[in-house]
Amino acid sequence: MRHGRRRVTWRGTALVVGAVTAGCALVTALPLDSGVDDPFVVEGAVGETLDLDYAELTVTDVRVADTVAGFAETALAGGTFVVVDVTWRATQQATTFAGAEITDARGRRYWPAALGDCAVSVSTQPGYAWHATYCFDVPQEALAGATVRLARGSQSEEYAEQRRDAVAVVGLGITADEAPALWEATETVTPEPQGFATPATTGEGDEG
Amino acid sequence: MTTLVTPAVPGPGGEHYPRQPAPGLPPGRPPGMLPGSVPPGPPSRAPRRGWWRRNAVWLLLLPLAVVVAAGASSFRVWAFWWPTGLHEEVDRVAQGGVAHLTSEYLDLWSTVPGRAGTTVVREVDVTVTGVEQVTALPAPLYGDPTPIPEGSAAYAVRLHLAAEPQTDLLGCQVVLVADDGTRYGEDTSDALTGTLNRCLPADAEDSLSVEPAWDVTSYVLVDPGVTVAEVWLAFGGPEYVTIDLP
Numbered sequence: 439m440r441h442g443r444r445r446v447t448w449r450g451t452a453l454v455v456g457a458v459t460a461g462c463a464l465v466t467a468l469p470l471d472s473g474v475d476d477p478f479v480v481e482g483a484v485g486e487t488l489d490l491d492y493a494e495l496t497v498t499d500v501r502v503a504d505t506v507a508g509f510a511e512t513a514l515a516g517g518t519f520v521v522v523d524v525t526w527r528a529t530q531q532a533t534t535f536a537g538a539e540i541t542d543a544r545g546r547r548y549w550p551a552a553l554g555d556c557a558v559s560v561s562t563q564p565g566y567a568w569h570a571t572y573c574f575d576v577p578q579e580a581l582a583g584a585t586v587r588l589a590r591g592s593q594s595e596e597y598a599e600q601r602r603d604a605v606a607v608v609g610l611g612i613t614a615d616e617a618p619a620l621w622e623a624t625e626t627v628t629p630e631p632q633g634f635a636t637p638a639t640t641g642e643g644d645e646g
Numbered sequence: 647m648t649t650l651v652t653p654a655v656p657g658p659g660g661e662h663y664p665r666q667p668a669p670g671l672p673p674g675r676p677p678g679m680l681p682g683s684v685p686p687g688p689p690s691r692a693p694r695r696g697w698w699r700r701n702a703v704w705l706l707l708l709p710l711a712v713v714v715a716a717g718a719s720s721f722r723v724w725a726f727w728w729p730t731g732l733h734e735e736v737d738r739v740a741q742g743g744v745a746h747l748t749s750e751y752l753d754l755w756s757t758v759p760g761r762a763g764t765t766v767v768r769e770v771d772v773t774v775t776g777v778e779q780v781t782a783l784p785a786p787l788y789g790d791p792t793p794i795p796e797g798s799a800a801y802a803v804r805l806h807l808a809a810e811p812q813t814d815l816l817g818c819q820v821v822l823v824a825d826d827g828t829r830y831g832e833d834t835s836d837a838l839t840g841t842l843n844r845c846l847p848a849d850a851e852d853s854l855s856v857e858p859a860w861d862v863t864s865y866v867l868v869d870p871g872v873t874v875a876e877v878w879l880a881f882g883g884p885e886y887v888t889i890d891l892p
């Protein structure tokens with residue numbers, strides 16, 4: 439316990455007040471929260487294998503269809519289905535890839551539809567590549583410039599599950615010129631059920 | 647520099663010295679002092695205690711405060727992280743040795759009389775009798791053999807298990823760990839052969855052991871070219887045993 443008298447000077451007072459003011463200004467001005475919480479976004483294109491640290495991801499094909507035919511049910515889109523075929527290969531341990539959404543050019547977000555044999559989340563483990571198909575029911579204006587965002591963290595409202603973690607953002611390659619024709623087409627897609635990726639499901643068998 | 651002098655903390659000694667204005671100045675506040683300030687008294691002749699001595703109590707309490715703060719901000723780690731992974735190695739042996747896995751669990755729906763709703767200690771002895779790469783998988787109980795996927799290598803893990811009959815082996819995990827730490831085959835079921843429990847024969851009726859000792863073979867896919875360094879046996883964790891491979 440301190441007793442006696444303490445010397446207080448104008449300069450010391452100014453130093454303390456100045457330091458507190460500078461600290462407050464620094465904390466307010468710097469975007470600390472967003473910098474710390476941002477996911478590590480890995481951008482790519484269809485056909486490109488992306489390294490997400492915890493997995494390797496390849497978007498193998500993108501199709502647009504108004505009907506998805508599954509083993510047990512056939513689903514008709516409210517808008518149109520964007521059908522995204524992917525291959526996941528976990529690289530560290532058994533992993534559930536819970537995040538999948540399409541973001542359109544205006545930033546609106548669309549979550550996958552659990553219809554037909556379409557996947558909503560995918561669980562795999564290291565040692566093999568695993569094929570899955572996601573189906574997103576989107577309006578016409580969402581087609582041009584859309585990207586798909588895939589990760590092991592789910593796409594909660596604020597991407598809370600994806601903070602400080604790797605996230606893949608893949609451009610679907612749909613241009614504004616192509617969008618009307620894709621919207622008008624009346625295609626039916628039968629997604630492959632989830633399973634070990636083969637040359638047929640990864641698209642490699644279609645080449646040449 | 648203008649100097650202001652104010653009393654710090656009221657205490658004994660603070661009023662021992664008479665308040666005298668400086669010679670030649672009117673009584674009251676000396677120049678440069680804040681209103682209400684008390685002019686300094688003569689310095690004490692007693693040797694002043696150092697900062698470390700004066701704050702000894704708080705310094706002793708500081709480690710305790712750090713522990714309390716860390717605990718308060720992390721107590722839920724036990725509830726959310728610890729039980730849902732393999733975190734506690736309870737035994738470690740070289741291949742050929744007997745690893746003893748002891749783990750405790752709350753049995754909610756046991757069919758064994760008197761066991762439902764009680765905390766059960768599961769004790770299993772495991773010996774790894776062989777780990778070898780195979781070029782084909784055996785046929786499952788129903789259907790054709792699963793072909794080994796392209797870009798994968800398949801390993802057969804042969805285990806000799808021993809446990810008291812009626813030991814519940816639900817959630818058995820046979821994991822191959824590569825030298826870079828990658829864990830292969832953490833999934834409890836064996837999709838390659840259609841086996842639901844990796845610790846029991848494929849035709850087992852439930853998850854309870856029948857014999858006091860038995861052999862099983864489990865199949866795990868790994869990346870081609872990796873070096874498998876360890877086998878882990880677990881039942882969902884957090885406890886597991888490690889068997890080092892040569």
